[in-house]
Amino acid sequence: MARNKWKRMLLDHIIELLLLLIIIALWAAKPSFMTLQNWLNIFKSVALKGVIACGMTMVIISGQIDLSIGSVVAISGVVTSYICDILPRATGMGLTAACIIGIIAAALLAIAIGVFHGFAQQKFGMPSFIVTLSTQLFLYGLAGIICNGFPITNKLPGWFNLIGTGRLGVVPVPAIILIIVFLICLFFMNYTHIGRSIYAVGGNQEAARLSGINVTRTKIFCFAATALLATLGGFMNSAQVLSASFSFGKGWETDVISSVVIGGTSMTGGIGKIRGTLLGIVFLGVIINGMTLLDVSVYMQYIIRGVLLFSSVLLSIFLPKLKQKLL
Amino acid sequence: MQLIAKNIVKDYPGCRALDDVSIALHSGRVYGLIGKNGSGKSTLVKLFAGVIRPTAGELYMDDQKLLFRDPNDAHEKGIVTVYQEMSLVPGLSVAENIFLNRMPKKNGRINWRAAYKEAKDLLKTMGVEIDPREPVSTLSMWQRQIVEITKAMSFHPKVLLLDEPTSALAQNEVRNLLEFVKSLKDRDIVIIYITHKLQELHIVADEVAVLRDGHFIGKASMDEIDHKGIVNMMFGEVSIRSRPKDIAVRAETVLRVNHLSRPPHYNDVSFALRKGEVLGIAGMLGAGRTELLRGIFGADPFSAGSIELNGHVLTRTNPAKMIAQGIGLTPEDRKNEGLIAIHSIKDNLCYASMRQTVIGGILEDKPKRSRLAEKQVKELQILIPGMDAPCSSLSGGNQQKVVVGNWLNTQPEIMFYDEPSRGIDVNAKQQIFEIMWAQARKGISTLFVSSELEELLEVCHRILIMKEGAVVGQVNPDVCTINELYSCCMSGVIPHSITFAESGAEDIGKE
Numbered sequence: 001m002a003r004n005k006w007k008r009m010l011l012d013h014i015i016e017l018l019l020l021l022i023i024i025a026l027w028a029a030k031p032s033f034m035t036l037q038n039w040l041n042i043f044k045s046v047a048l049k050g051v052i053a054c055g056m057t058m059v060i061i062s063g064q065i066d067l068s069i070g071s072v073v074a075i076s077g078v079v080t081s082y083i084c085d086i087l088p089r090a091t092g093m094g095l096t097a098a099c100i101i102g103i104i105a106a107a108l109l110a111i112a113i114g115v116f117h118g119f120a121q122q123k124f125g126m127p128s129f130i131v132t133l134s135t136q137l138f139l140y141g142l143a144g145i146i147c148n149g150f151p152i153t154n155k156l157p158g159w160f161n162l163i164g165t166g167r168l169g170v171v172p173v174p175a176i177i178l179i180i181v182f183l184i185c186l187f188f189m190n191y192t193h194i195g196r197s198i199y200a201v202g203g204n205q206e207a208a209r210l211s212g213i214n215v216t217r218t219k220i221f222c223f224a225a226t227a228l229l230a231t232l233g234g235f236m237n238s239a240q241v242l243s244a245s246f247s248f249g250k251g252w253e254t255d256v257i258s259s260v261v262i263g264g265t266s267m268t269g270g271i272g273k274i275r276g277t278l279l280g281i282v283f284l285g286v287i288i289n290g291m292t293l294l295d296v297s298v299y300m301q302y303i304i305r306g307v308l309l310f311s312s313v314l315l316s317i318f319l320p321k322l323k324q325k326l327l
Numbered sequence: 328m329q330l331i332a333k334n335i336v337k338d339y340p341g342c343r344a345l346d347d348v349s350i351a352l353h354s355g356r357v358y359g360l361i362g363k364n365g366s367g368k369s370t371l372v373k374l375f376a377g378v379i380r381p382t383a384g385e386l387y388m389d390d391q392k393l394l395f396r397d398p399n400d401a402h403e404k405g406i407v408t409v410y411q412e413m414s415l416v417p418g419l420s421v422a423e424n425i426f427l428n429r430m431p432k433k434n435g436r437i438n439w440r441a442a443y444k445e446a447k448d449l450l451k452t453m454g455v456e457i458d459p460r461e462p463v464s465t466l467s468m469w470q471r472q473i474v475e476i477t478k479a480m481s482f483h484p485k486v487l488l489l490d491e492p493t494s495a496l497a498q499n500e501v502r503n504l505l506e507f508v509k510s511l512k513d514r515d516i517v518i519i520y521i522t523h524k525l526q527e528l529h530i531v532a533d534e535v536a537v538l539r540d541g542h543f544i545g546k547a548s549m550d551e552i553d554h555k556g557i558v559n560m561m562f563g564e565v566s567i568r569s570r571p572k573d574i575a576v577r578a579e580t581v582l583r584v585n586h587l588s589r590p591p592h593y594n595d596v597s598f599a600l601r602k603g604e605v606l607g608i609a610g611m612l613g614a615g616r617t618e619l620l621r622g623i624f625g626a627d628p629f630s631a632g633s634i635e636l637n638g639h640v641l642t643r644t645n646p647a648k649m650i651a652q653g654i655g656l657t658p659e660d661r662k663n664e665g666l667i668a669i670h671s672i673k674d675n676l677c678y679a680s681m682r683q684t685v686i687g688g689i690l691e692d693k694p695k696r697s698r699l700a701e702k703q704v705k706e707l708q709i710l711i712p713g714m715d716a717p718c719s720s721l722s723g724g725n726q727q728k729v730v731v732g733n734w735l736n737t738q739p740e741i742m743f744y745d746e747p748s749r750g751i752d753v754n755a756k757q758q759i760f761e762i763m764w765a766q767a768r769k770g771i772s773t774l775f776v777s778s779e780l781e782e783l784l785e786v787c788h789r790i791l792i793m794k795e796g797a798v799v800g801q802v803n804p805d806v807c808t809i810n811e812l813y814s815c816c817m818s819g820v821i822p823h824s825i826t827f828a829e830s831g832a833e834d835i836g837k838e
Binding site: 191192193194195196197200203204207208209210211212213214270271 | 624626646647649650651656658663664665666667668669670674678679681682685688689690691693733
């Protein structure tokens with residue numbers, strides 16, 4: 001009995017334990033890993049995908065998936081930079097005003113994308129994986145047309161770039177943004193009507209509908225929140241590299257989905273925690289950082305990410321079964 | 328050839344599904360196997376088909392003892408089952424379906440010419456004209472069922488089990504299929520025909536075998552027994568408990584359904600429900616009862632007619648709107664529609680009442696949710712390991728109580744119960760009825776759909792009879808026996824002596 005309890009504890013915290021082991025191993029291999037500077041770097045670099053992962057957690061809990069986030073990252077940067085470039089020249093408007101218009105335009109576009117995803121999935125009964133894959137292609141193409149195939153560099157105002165490169169004391173601004181987004185999502189999922197609806201829709205859509213929950217609205221909320229957070233990620237990304245291009249954000253969905261699943265969210269919907277996703281993000285950040293420190297080749301990094309995605313989903317399938325056995 | 332079951336016992340945890348069943352079936356005859364819900368007929372069929380094994384007792388084919396490892400083993404030993412959910416692949420041709428996984432081959436490639444020829448010959452020996460090249464999706468339902476049976480016959484079975492083969496068929500198709508089944512009698516096989524439609528037995532069967540509460544009641548030749556005789560064998564002597572006398576129906580009408588239609592499920596249905604009334608809906612499977620409830624509740628759209636509720640006339644509904652109007656529905660399929668089984672008991676008790684536990688449209692009122700959940704656990708006496716345990720950890724009866732509690736938390740004025748006693752034990756069943764009565768005393772009206780006729784007689788003030796999508800009349804449960812009720816459901820004819828007639832009756836069907 002006591003042994004089972006111990007085993008359960010182990011299974012409940014297996015990701016934390018694994019993370020701890022990886023951290024110790026990296027520390028042993030590269031003492032520079034365990035410095036404040038490096039940890040701040042980890043948070044700074046992972047914050048971009050992290051904010052998107054918070055949205056993705058909602059989408060996956062609602063029983064759907066969003067593969068379009070990378071393209072939303074690209075188009076949000078491109079749209080904002082493009083407006084910052086064109087508007088002042090065409091109208092003589094100040095850069096700050098143009099940038100604000102650019103931000104609003106990108107945000108409205110994100111909401112439109114989210115509404116489209118939710119609507120197409122629910123009303124036409126299309127798998128969200130196809131709907132969002134289509135948008136992904138569409139948006140990358142659209143972003144390419146807007147920037148004419150070339151990166152738009154150095155068009156954003158200096159204050160905008162702070163969200164990517166600024167620091168508050170020693171803490172990078174992106175890390176602060178991640179924490180704020182995390183707290184807001186945590187609040188939404190745990191303390192609001194809409195959060196409860198998201199769990200219900202993902203847990204059993206028909207039962208949720210018969211209980212009077214508006215399934216379409218719930219799904220639209222998740223997709224729109226994710227697109228908005230991907231837009232925020234795109235802003236931070238553009239601000240960090242002082243540029244915007246249609247090729248930004250490519251492949252981010254893999255890392256984002258990995259971190260959500262590592263955090264214990266079930267791909268079948270209805271089960272998951274935003275808190276877990278934060279852990280998943282840190283896990284991902286440590287692995288990426290470790291690979292860089294250890295000079296792992298780009299190709300090897302791809303392989304490791306692939307294995308990570310596969311094994312995290314595999315774990316999420318077998319862990320609940322193992323736990324049930326111990327009950 | 329003979330198929331013999333000797334002293335078969337099958338135990339499930341907590342219940343004995345078959346108790347000392349012995350039966351001998353001869354080849355060249357069609358046996359109708361019947362019994363009401365829970366009589367054990369599907370358990371017996373599963374035993375024959377090798378899906379489950381008996382707890383005690385033996386099966387024989389002539390003197391050879393039968394022991395099945397699994398359904399495939401039973402299939403190889405000559406016992407072939409045609410299930411009511413068809414197992415054909417719609418996109419493939421008739422020939423491919425018949426020879427699925429065993430297409431004739433030549434030099435390692437599929438020999439299409441041989442496949443079509445063999446299929447055509449096979450269909451011809453069955454006496455039907457179906458083109459083997461035709462995709463199954465273009466065939467009518469009864470033709471598909473014949474392809475299914477032809478496929479089964481191509482294995483040269485010794486025993487053919489037909490599990491409700493007409494359940495998916497339209498009325499005019501049934502006759503064609505029954506004639507076809509009759510034509511199979513010339514072969515040296517035992518045909519077991521499982522159905523709940525007595526009128527089919529008179530056409531197709533030579534003998535009828537009746538099960539009741541896990542016991543084999545007896546066999547009778549169809550020439551020597553009439554409907555009434557069979558019904559008596561099915562139900563035996565049933566003592567119907569009566570509902571408490573203190574539940575009074577008030578004069579006020581709370582719900583009026585006017586000419587509601589959703590072809591082909593239900594057509595031109597009109598009735599009125601009074602305050603505090605428990606109104607039952609009886610009918611055979613497929614009569615449109617569940618669809619009607621779902622239509623009124625707004626779970627599925629109806630195509631014509633209207634619903635009168637609280638002075639509003641509604642021509643379009645949806646669940647959210649009906650919940651706001653004070654209606655609740657415990658769905659037929661508890662696991663897939665009534666509960667979110669992976670979520671906690673507390674959550675499941677609060678989903679339908681979510682609108683009432685919200686502060687300022689956004690925030691959740693957590694203390695109120697806890698209060699609501701605890702209230703139902705206490706009042707409905709739900710046995711739980713803890714509020715946060717998943718619903719999947721509960722027994723069927725307690726799960727059903729959670730579903731009911733979820734709805735009672737919305738403080739409904741009208742409750743719809745669709746097969747609330749399905750898959751729950753006798754005690755829990757009685758408790759569910761007590762809940763219904765307790766609510767009725769408070770003036771809550773109830774619509775109650777059940778396939779268990781004795782339940783309807785026990786619980787209801789009045790019972791509507793549905794047949795083929797229409798309400799054909801209403802019965803007074805106080806003067807009606809279970810056999811009479813069963814006959815009403817089957818024939819759609821309600822004798823004057825048991826017709827419900829009181830001041831409420833004139834409301835029915837009026838605009």
